[in-house]
Amino acid sequence: MALAALVILAVAAVTGFVVVKQGLGSGADNSEQAVRENVPAEDSAALQPAAFQSVPLPGESASGSGVIGAIGPVAAVRITPRPPTSAAAVSTNDKRLAGRVICIDPGHAVNTNSGSEPIGPGSSETKTTEPGGTSGVISGVPEYVVTLAIAKQLKVLLEAEGAKVVMVREGDYFEGLARDRTLIANQAGADLYVRIHCDGSTNQSANGASTLYPASIPGWTDDIVVESTRAARSIQAALVNGLGVPDLGVVERSDMLGFNWSDVPAILAEVGFMTNPDEDRRLTSPEYQLRVAQALDAGIADYFSAS
Ligand SMILES: [Zn+2]
Incomplete structure (x- = not known):
């Protein structure tokens, strides 16, 4: 009796879940995005857990003998969901970024x-091409x-969600002018140009x-400023939420080559200070780097879900 009751409960629970899923997923990917707009970033993954994607609906299983047979694997999956252990395991099969070029x-x-180049097309004002960045104080x-x-962790996350990712560099070297980085984003017709940096301070x-x-x-930028600002706000909120670090806000800049040459919406995330001992320690650990990538990914997805 107890076992039978448990099975009935499981059927009810799982059937209820499946009905909700059918409601969410009955249309194209757009319907999922519409739902997502009202879901906080940290909760959105719960709507589309990867483990549920390949589970057959009751009655759909060719080999299943009735409802019980079809829902058996579902119950097992619900009880022991796989924890996200790597970038690849997060958001698998969740195609919320399908069709986006990033x-x-x-x-x-x-x-x-140490050479210099114009800060924007046709400008007589120049900036050093690549002065080098900061480095960890510890x-x-x-x-x-x-x-x-x-960036590599972020690429994996975005691609798992269906985005096409174009990397400005995948090795330690970048040959070319500073503006050449931005021209890569322009030539790719990117929907968003995401520049990743770490901050430094005396x-x-x-x-x-x-x-x-x-x-x-x-x-130069009048045609990208609205979308860029919106993306910056989404990504900044996700960084602060995801990392629990002080919110230094979104910052407007008129002097940046990487913005002034851009024909596509562009932002630059300063994800933490390498001159701060604590943040240096965190930023140089692969686990925290994944958290940064996940926060950026969440902010990017929030940006697109509202567009
Ligand atoms: Zn930098």
């Missing part, structure tokens, strides 16, 4: 370039290593995350 720019490179690890590690107590976006400059 260009990821891991800041800096092992090679520096670890000694250079910024370009951390930004690439985060004040070692400075810590936290900020996200930069382009100021509106006629002929």
